[in-house]
Each structure stands twice: as structure tokens, then as C-alpha cells.
Amino acid sequence: MAFASAFRRILNGSSTPPTISSQFLSIRLNSTLTTSKLFVSGLSRLTTDEKLKEAFAQFGNLVEAKVIVDRMSGRSKGFGFVTYESVEEAEKAREGMNAKFLDGWVIFVDPAKPREPRPPPPPSQQEAQSSEMGFRTNKTIGWCG
Numbered sequence: 743m744a745f746a747s748a749f750r751r752i753l754n755g756s757s758t759p760p761t762i763s764s765q766f767l768s769i770r771l772n773s774t775l776t777t778s779k780l781f782v783s784g785l786s787r788l789t790t791d792e793k794l795k796e797a798f799a800q801f802g803n804l805v806e807a808k809v810i811v812d813r814m815s816g817r818s819k820g821f822g823f824v825t826y827e828s829v830e831e832a833e834k835a836r837e838g839m840n841a842k843f844l845d846g847w848v849i850f851v852d853p854a855k856p857r858e859p860r861p862p863p864p865p866s867q868q869e870a871q872s873s874e875m876g877f878r879t880n881k882t883i884g885w886c887g
């Protein structure tokens with residue numbers, strides 16, 4: 743029922759539907775920056791450090807522009823970080839680049855959060871299953887040497 747009335751309003755031209763991008767912008771721009779480091783998400787797999795630096799250089803003095811890459815493949819993981827000299831420059835960059843296109847993809851710019859410490863890895867199960875003779879059990883095959 744609500745869909746039909748909204749559809750009628752659109753056809754009659756009595757009201758314009760809200761755009762999705764404006765809804766995202768209002769949600770993402772509510773907080774104020776406390777750091778000069780920005781988290782950039784939605785990057786293309788083809789975006790490099792140089793392209794990221796070129797795109798964000800117009801808003802102030804960049805300290806660093808880094809695209810995070812996979813260790814094994816060397817390809818971009820789709821996000822990166824941009825660091826400015828001041829918080830004011832970072833705020834201008836956030837307002838200017840949030841929900842904009844870069845290399846054909848819409849990127850989102852948010853304040854970077856501090857890295858959380860990782861817990862130590864649990865002891866490996868192979869060490870626990872090793873015998874005194876150097877043999878270990880393989881769950882699918884049996885004993886192997």
C-alpha cells in the first residue's frame with residue numbers, strides 16, 4: 743500500500759524521492775575528526791599508492807597515502823589510509839572525497855580507528871599430537887612420518 747502511494751507521488755511529480763547518496767553522506771559525516779589519519783574504503787583493485795596520493799593531494803599536505811595490499815597476491819585489498827599534517831586538512835579531504843568516484847569505484851572516507859592488539863595465536867595442534875618418536879597423527883590418513 744505504501745509502495746503504491748509513493749509510486750503515485752513520483753508519477754504525479756508532487757514530491758521527489760530522497761537520493762541514497764545523500765542518506766549515506768548524512769550518516770557518515772555526523773562525527774567530527776580527532777585524528778589526521780583517514781580510512782578510505784571501496785577502492786578499486788587497480789588503485790595504487792600514487793593514484794590515491796594524487797586524488798587526496800588537493801586538500802592539503804599529505805604525510806602518507808597507503809593502499810593496503812594482500813601479501814600473497816600483491817593486489818589491493820580495497821582499502822587504504824591517508825594521513826595529513828593537520829586535522830583541518832583531513833576534515834576538508836573527508837568532506838571533499840566521501841562518496842566520490844576514484845578509478846570508477848565509489849569510495850568512502852572515514853576517520854581511522856586505532857589498531858586493536860591481536861591475541862597471541864593458540865598453540866598448534868600438530869605439536870600437541872606429536873609422539874616421542876617424531877611421528878604425528880593425520881586425522882584423514884592415519885600415521886605418517
